Amino acid sequence: MPKETTKTTKRRAATKQDKAPKAKGKKDPKAPKRALSAYMFFSQDWRERIKAENPDAGFGEIGKLLGAKWKELDDDEKKPYLDQAAADKARAEEEKSAYDGKKADSGSGDGDDDDE
DNA sequence: CCCTTGATTGTTTCC
DNA sequence: GGAAACAATCAAGGG
Numbered sequence: 674m675p676k677e678t679t680k681t682t683k684r685r686a687a688t689k690q691d692k693a694p695k696a697k698g699k700k701d702p703k704a705p706k707r708a709l710s711a712y713m714f715f716s717q718d719w720r721e722r723i724k725a726e727n728p729d730a731g732f733g734e735i736g737k738l739l740g741a742k743w744k745e746l747d748d749d750e751k752k753p754y755l756d757q758a759a760a761d762k763a764r765a766e767e768e769k770s771a772y773d774g775k776k777a778d779s780g781s782g783d784g785d786d787d788d789e
Numbered sequence: 790c791c792c793t794t795g796a797t798t799g800t801t802t803c804c
Numbered sequence: 805g806g807a808a809a810c811a812a813t814c815a816a817g818g819g
Contacts, residue, residue: 706797710812713799720800732802733809739800740810758812761798769815 708765714757715743 716739723735723742730738743751 704796707814709798712811716800716810724801730801732800735801736809738810743811755812762813765814
């Protein structure tokens with residue numbers, strides 16, 4: 674069962690990634706970024722449909738419509754989307770693998786980027 | 790040991 | 805280009 678653990682999980686207020694003008698507040702040197710969510714794939718396929726049925730819908734409308742539709746879908750309909758999400762998750766796993774592996778490797782010469 | 794939290798992902802529209 | 809509602813997610817660290 675999906676335990677929400679606690680409803681304390683409040684999404685961040687804004688997507689503002691504080692850019693530290695001085696110190697680089699980076700936790701991971703090269704965060705392997707996470708995988709996409711089923712919603713991401715779902716929207717990719719539905720975005721056109723939503724707009725097709727809601728050519729007048731704007732930013733908030735479509736967003737809410739999409740979310741409402743998403744919950745309307747059955748697990749079977751979400752399955753294909755979850756499948757894509759799972760595929761992307763595997764991709765993220767590889768990233769982590771490389772990220773962790775590289776990290777472990779003490780500088781193998783690679784110049785690694787760094788600043789950019 | 791378990792839970793919490795944070796970070797991330799993609800879409801839309803608009804200036 | 806970035807901003808926010810929409811939802812999922814999931815991995816790692818902290819207590």
